[in-house]
Amino acid sequence: MENIPSAYIDGYANGRSVDAGRAENYVAHTTVGDPVADAMVADLAALGSEESSRLIRAGMHGDDAAALRGAPASVRAFFDSCANPPDWVDYSAFLPGCRMFHRNTRLVLAGMVGGVLVEGFSTNIAKSFFLTGKLRDQGIRRLKQNNRHMLEIFMPGGMEMHNDGWTHSVRVRLVHAKIRTLIANSGEWDVDELGTPISSAHVGFAVAAFSARLLHHLDRLGGKFDEEERRSFIAVWRYSGYLMGIPETILFRDEPY
Secondary structure (H helix, E strand, C coil), X not given: CCCCCHHHHHHHHXXXXXXXXXXXXXXXXXXXXXXXXXXXXXXXXXXXXXXXXXXXXXXXXXXXXXXXXXXXXXXXXXXXXXXXXXXXXXXXXXXXXXXXXXXCHHHHHHHHHHHHHHHHHCCCHHHHHHHHCCCCCCHHHHHHHHHHHHHHHCCCCCCXXXXXXXXHHHHHHHHHHHHHHHHHCCCCCCHHHHCCCCCHHHHHHHHHHHHHHHHHHHHHCCCCCCHHHHHHHHHHHHHHXXXXXXXXXXXXXXXXX
């Protein structure tokens, strides 16, 4: 492949020896951001904080259709992209995963904090958060945000439109776009070396870790769940990842793929 960010060259070679298709797909997405969300953030910046907040609230909560009708096209496009779940979403299939999460809450949180997040901090994904101070200066706050997001998506009905799991997932997408813009304008990010900040590859990898890798840690910690609950847990995270703006070209389908 051409135009591989230099930080990924060695890892790409190793990855190809294991699964060439996945390695190529991952590296291709290291230079892909979220064009829809990025365009919205750029347009909102020109409107001022008060008007921007009003439009975001209208889209998040669905309680001011008139505001959205008068919003910039990019804002309407962003919320339209979140409005209709893809055909593979089955809300009833999320319930076993919700039950499993609440039955194993302490172990899930232990696996997330002591396993998944620690592993993630050692990858290129963490560079953007260190650059913005999100980990160095606001690590506890960031951890609470991650845990709150997870708690909300595993509430029964939480992933239905405008409910808390849905809004938290969409808000993460918006926050990522804001950080991506901040980093891009900072002059401190080397695109040739690192690719796009908070790329689709990074977010896709993170959600795969929050789901499949977390199940691995949960199993080792003694968590109790059956195959239906396992598939359901993965499905909840898959839809959350979709709402977070991960393209389906890199969003996992199930635990193996």
